[in-house]
Amino acid sequence: TVVKYRKKGGGNMRYEIDHRLADALLPWFAENKRDLPWRIDQDPYHIWISEIMLQQTRVEAVRGYYLRFLEALPGSLYNFHPGCHVGQGMETGIVLIADLLNEIVLPDQSTTVLLETMAGKGTEIGGKFEEIRAIIDLVRPEIRHKIGVCLDTCHISDGGYDIAEDLDGVLDEFDRVIGLDKLKAIHLNDTMNAFAAHKDRHEKIGKGKIGLEAFERIVNHPKLRDLPFYLETPCDLQGYKEEIALLKGLRK
Numbered sequence: 001t002v003v004k005y006r007k008k009g010g011g012n013m014r015y016e017i018d019h020r021l022a023d024a025l026l027p028w029f030a031e032n033k034r035d036l037p038w039r040i041d042q043d044p045y046h047i048w049i050s051e052i053m054l055q056q057t058r059v060e061a062v063r064g065y066y067l068r069f070l071e072a073l074p075g076s077l078y079n080f081h082p083g084c085h086v087g088q089g090m091e092t093g094i095v096l097i098a099d100l101l102n103e104i105v106l107p108d109q110s111t112t113v114l115l116e117t118m119a120g121k122g123t124e125i126g127g128k129f130e131e132i133r134a135i136i137d138l139v140r141p142e143i144r145h146k147i148g149v150c151l152d153t154c155h156i157s158d159g160g161y162d163i164a165e166d167l168d169g170v171l172d173e174f175d176r177v178i179g180l181d182k183l184k185a186i187h188l189n190d191t192m193n194a195f196a197a198h199k200d201r202h203e204k205i206g207k208g209k210i211g212l213e214a215f216e217r218i219v220n221h222p223k224l225r226d227l228p229f230y231l232e233t234p235c236d237l238q239g240y241k242e243e244i245a246l247l248k249g250l251r252k
Contacts, residue, residue, distance in 0.1 A: 067104065067111055074110040077185055077228075079150050081116050082126040082135065093125045098138030105143045114150040114184055119158035119200035127159045127198070129177040136182065148184035152232075153218065154203070155187075157210055160196040164214040171223055180223060188215070188229045188247070204233045205243050216250040225251075 070076040085093030097115075105113055115135060120127020125135075132149055139147050151174070157163055161170045174180060190208030192201035206212035218224060231243055 067106075067109060067113075070111040071109060076111045077114055077148070077150075078111050079114040079116055079185070082118065082124075082132070084123040085125055086123055090123075090125065090131065093123075094131060094134045095138065097125065097135050101135070101147065102138075102140050102143070105139075105146050107142045107146065109146060112146055112148050112184055114148045116150045116187065117152050117156050117159070119155045120160070120198045121158075121200055127155075129161075129174055133178045136178070147182070149178060149182045150185040150187055151183060152187035152189060153210060153215075154189035154191040154208075154232075155200060157191050157195060158193050158197050158200055160198075162195060163218065164195070164210045167214070167217050167221060171221070183224075183227065186218070186224060186227050186229045187232050188218070189232050190215070202233055204235060204239065205231070205246060212250075215247070219247055219250055220252050 067078065070078055082097050083093065088096075101113065115126060115132050117129070117132065118124050118126035125131050136144065136147055153163055156170065161173070163170050171180070174183065188205065190203040190205050190210045191197075192203045192208055193199045194209060203209075205215055219229065229247070231240055233239070233243060235243060
């Protein structure tokens with residue numbers, strides 16, 4: 001799976017869409033679809049939606065450039081951190097996020113926009129499944145099928161969902177509140193923090209508080225194993241190579 005991160009702080013950076021490159025990539029994606037079924041693009045400069053609703057230039061950047069860019073590679077995923085309400089209140093922040101999604105998402109786009117589960121630090125939105133569900137409920141019905149969720153294992157453990165010891169219970173709760181049909185991707189990260197610390201510090205797979213046995217259960221769980229998994233651990237390229245080999249060795 002390919003994950004592309006936009007440069008943090010690089011909001012004014014633009015690249016022309018080279019459709020020749022896209023046309024060359026698409027057959028390769030199709031040929032390798034078993035190993036590369038999804039492409040994911042992380043939000044540029046970590047757009048925190050609830051904080052930028054009134055910044056029209058950012059709205060135009062997402063709708064006019066980034067989502068248009070991804071349309072050159074149909075079937076992509078575009079992942080957002082929902083953001084912080086910065087003292088406005090959770091309800092106000094949720095409304096602002098939904099309003100922005102209603103403005104930027106089109107019903108006929110091929111890209112699915114994902115809201116990421118968060119650790120719930122400070123005034124962060126998305127630390128509880130109910131907050132993600134509240135955003136989705138406020139999205140216009142005609143575009144709701146273009147909204148999904150990315151579950152981050154570090155974030156939800158730090159947020160108080162015990163995936164290390166009660167993975168089935170966490171997935172049942174996700175299904176009850178949001179619906180597993182909305183779960184489109186997994187950010188696979190261990191955590192440096194104790195359970196429910198609400199801090200969000202990623203750790204290498206098996207080196208943190210979640211532990212390798214829990215990751216073996218995660219990558220083999222029948223409700224998760226066919227989803228795309230993305231590593232966001234503090235590794236260099238060699239470290240990622242080793243983690244990928246480790247995780248492949250855990251698959252049954």
